[in-house]
Amino acid sequence: MDIRYNHTRDFEIRLKEKCDEFRMYPSKRVWYSIYNNIHPGRKWPSLVTSIILIATLMLVGYLNTSERITSTSKSTDQQLAGTSPKKVVSNNNPAGSILSLSSFISRPDMKLIPTLTDKPVTVNNSYFTYSERANWHDLFLNTIDQTKALFSPVRNESENAEKEPFVISNIAEGILPIGNGSQGENHEITEDLSRGLARKGSPDKLGLQFYASPSLVYRQLSNNVFSSGDARSATEEFGKDINNVIDHKPSIGIEAGAAMHYSLSKIIKVKAGLQFNYTQYSVQAFELSHPIATTLTLNDYNSNTSYTALRSSPYANRYGLYPVTLPNKTYQVSVPMGLELKLAGKEDLQWNIGATVQPTLVMAGSAHLLSSDNRNYISESSSINRWNLNAGFETFISYKINGLTWQLGPQFRYQFSPTYNKKYTLDEKLANYGLKMGVSRILE
Amino acid sequence: MTEELMLAGCLKNNAASQQALYDRFSPRMLGVCYRFARNREDAEDMLQEAFIKVFTQIYQYRNEGALEGWIRKVVVHTCINILKKNRKFSESVDIMFALDTQIREENIFSIIQAKQVVECIRLLPLGYRTVLNLYAIEGYSHREIANMLDIEESTSRSQYTRAKAMLEDILIKKRIIIKPREKMEVAAAAR
Numbered sequence: 001m002d003i004r005y006n007h008t009r010d011f012e013i014r015l016k017e018k019c020d021e022f023r024m025y026p027s028k029r030v031w032y033s034i035y036n037n038i039h040p041g042r043k044w045p046s047l048v049t050s051i052i053l054i055a056t057l058m059l060v061g062y063l064n065t066s067e068r069i070t071s072t073s074k075s076t077d078q079q080l081a082g083t084s085p086k087k088v089v090s091n092n093n094p095a096g097s098i099l100s101l102s103s104f105i106s107r108p109d110m111k112l113i114p115t116l117t118d119k120p121v122t123v124n125n126s127y128f129t130y131s132e133r134a135n136w137h138d139l140f141l142n143t144i145d146q147t148k149a150l151f152s153p154v155r156n157e158s159e160n161a162e163k164e165p166f167v168i169s170n171i172a173e174g175i176l177p178i179g180n181g182s183q184g185e186n187h188e189i190t191e192d193l194s195r196g197l198a199r200k201g202s203p204d205k206l207g208l209q210f211y212a213s214p215s216l217v218y219r220q221l222s223n224n225v226f227s228s229g230d231a232r233s234a235t236e237e238f239g240k241d242i243n244n245v246i247d248h249k250p251s252i253g254i255e256a257g258a259a260m261h262y263s264l265s266k267i268i269k270v271k272a273g274l275q276f277n278y279t280q281y282s283v284q285a286f287e288l289s290h291p292i293a294t295t296l297t298l299n300d301y302n303s304n305t306s307y308t309a310l311r312s313s314p315y316a317n318r319y320g321l322y323p324v325t326l327p328n329k330t331y332q333v334s335v336p337m338g339l340e341l342k343l344a345g346k347e348d349l350q351w352n353i354g355a356t357v358q359p360t361l362v363m364a365g366s367a368h369l370l371s372s373d374n375r376n377y378i379s380e381s382s383s384i385n386r387w388n389l390n391a392g393f394e395t396f397i398s399y400k401i402n403g404l405t406w407q408l409g410p411q412f413r414y415q416f417s418p419t420y421n422k423k424y425t426l427d428e429k430l431a432n433y434g435l436k437m438g439v440s441r442i443l444e
Numbered sequence: 445m446t447e448e449l450m451l452a453g454c455l456k457n458n459a460a461s462q463q464a465l466y467d468r469f470s471p472r473m474l475g476v477c478y479r480f481a482r483n484r485e486d487a488e489d490m491l492q493e494a495f496i497k498v499f500t501q502i503y504q505y506r507n508e509g510a511l512e513g514w515i516r517k518v519v520v521h522t523c524i525n526i527l528k529k530n531r532k533f534s535e536s537v538d539i540m541f542a543l544d545t546q547i548r549e550e551n552i553f554s555i556i557q558a559k560q561v562v563e564c565i566r567l568l569p570l571g572y573r574t575v576l577n578l579y580a581i582e583g584y585s586h587r588e589i590a591n592m593l594d595i596e597e598s599t600s601r602s603q604y605t606r607a608k609a610m611l612e613d614i615l616i617k618k619r620i621i622i623k624p625r626e627k628m629e630v631a632a633a634a635r
Contacts, residue, residue, distance in 0.1 A: 011612075012579075012580040015580050015581060016580065016583075018557065018561040019475070019479065019558065019561060019565070020472070021557075021558040022478075022558040022562045023472055023474075023475055024471060024474040024475050025471050026471075026474050027488060030488050030491055031463070031466060031470075033492050034495050034496055034499070035459065035462075037496050038457070038462070038496060039459060289567075290566060291563070366485075379484060379485050
């Protein structure tokens with residue numbers, strides 16, 4: 001180019017012409033950020049889809065659990081044959097013995113009524129009304145040797161006055177006499193008795209957990225280059241492990257989310273949830289006074305060779321104007337799915353282990369890649385893989401108090417796929433070591 | 445898609461039209477941002493913020509002049525606002541920085557001539573570079589520059605003079621421009 005050195009406006013004119021010819025192509029994340037900003041309702045469609053899928057799974061699990069409770073209640077109701085009066089007095093019998101009714105009233109003048117809603121039983125010409133849903137047929141099906149019963153007449157039609165309580169000498173283990181409880185030891189059983197019996201044998205299975213896990217993020221680099229002839233020259237030159245060539249330090253990351261867990265048995269639970277992750281580690285570099293031209297080694301999968309691409313870099317690996325810390329970070333959403341196993345303990349205090357597989361969507365991030373000669377850092381966030389797969393392993397102590405279960409324990413999270421796409425000749429895998437804190441509650 | 449169609453679509457907040465407009469103008473606008481920014485990442489951040497303003501304030505475009513000119517104005521103002529957030533444009537600071545600036549001749553490398561010139565502009569200290577960009581390339585007057593940067597008009601003039609001299613010096617060192625006397629000597633030697 002030949003700009004004439006001129007004291008007139010020619011200099012500015014030519015300068016403007018040259019600058020207007022200059023083009024730079026932005027990375028895709030710029031458009032995604034603009035789009036998400038101006039269309040906030042439409043962002044992350046894949047995340048919405050994942051949420052819908054998880055919600056569907058949870059609903060199916062919850063409905064299955066609810067149906068079992070309902071059907072159990074019905075069958076229990078049939079067995080109880082209407083044992084849900086407002087107030088039922090038992091004579092020294094626990095609630096559970098309702099199911100084991102085994103006696104009959106031996107008074108000959110007692111009439112046996114197969115089903116009874118409002119039908120009275122006449123005893124000595126007195127009318128006694130019982131629980132509207134009492135099923136005398138069931139009550140007298142089984143017999144035991146010694147029974148006691150206490151019936152209080154509700155009214156006497158003939159005399160229009162209350163009779164004295166009528167005592168039946170033998171009462172079934174499970175017969176619940178209706179009366180004022182004036183004789184013997186009586187235990188009041190409230191109306192939620194049947195509900196409680198219906199619940200017996202069907203423990204709460206579905207739970208909701210919230211958790212957070214601050215962690216330290218480490219990374220491991222390895223070579224992923226096709227031909228040694230085009231390989232990273234500094235690696236051969238230095239002859240060292242690539243992880244020792246650069247100065248990088250772990251930083252604080254965090255995982256936080258919510259999960260639903262379903263108990264398959266007393267010791268095994270399956271769980272699925274939604275988790276947000278932030279990973280970061282720091283690279284120590286030096287800022288240069290101006291960007292310099294450098295090259296980046298990339299893989300060509302068509303020809304199975306590697307090649308170098310021109311880039312500019314304002315950062316140096318070892319020497320520069322002043323030190324600077326370059327953050328390499330990602331913002332992720334993952335769907336952890338896995339199992340929890342109880343190793344030891346009782347209901348309140350337990351020791352558990354767990355493992356999950358976490359398909360992960362990387363929503364955003366920043367990346368500084370090492371140049372071909374390992375002397376500079378190139379900012380290239382578009383090289384980050386959008387999808388990844390992680391696995392989590394944890395062990396924790398859980399303590400239940402006031403209906404909430406608190407959990408605390410170490411967690412390890414490992415990334416299976418490389419952070420960057422396969423064109424880049426260095427593979428990076430991240431490993432997080434953290435402390436997981438959570439609280440969960442059984443959903444009734 | 446024509447500019448009229450893009451504009452009509454953007455006014456209706458149509459995503460396809462917005463993307464078409466972005467794809468058409470973003471390469472040049474990123475070049476504008478790059479001349480103001482410290483590095484590519486900062487330039488992309490400026491571009492992002494500028495285009496968000498473009499799309500949210502597109503209704504303010506009155507068809508007075510080219511759409512590109514209006515977008516460029518928004519981009520330049522966005523760049524200046526971001527720079528102003530981070531530092532003040534004081535003469536003394538720039539002079540000190542200018543003295544420390546070292547140019548590594550062996551490291552400047554670019555294939556395209558336009559990029560050469562832009563990279564040379566980016567070698568200038570921030571204050572000099574900003575005034576030079578605004579006056580010589582974007583066409584603002586010193587009064588307008590003074591209002592934008594919260595400096596005196598005389599400061600803008602003096603900074604531009606120094607910036608121009610420094611840039612000429614850089615361009616000469618890089619052999620991008622040739623001094624007239626030197627050119628005559630070369631021509632004479634060739635004869």
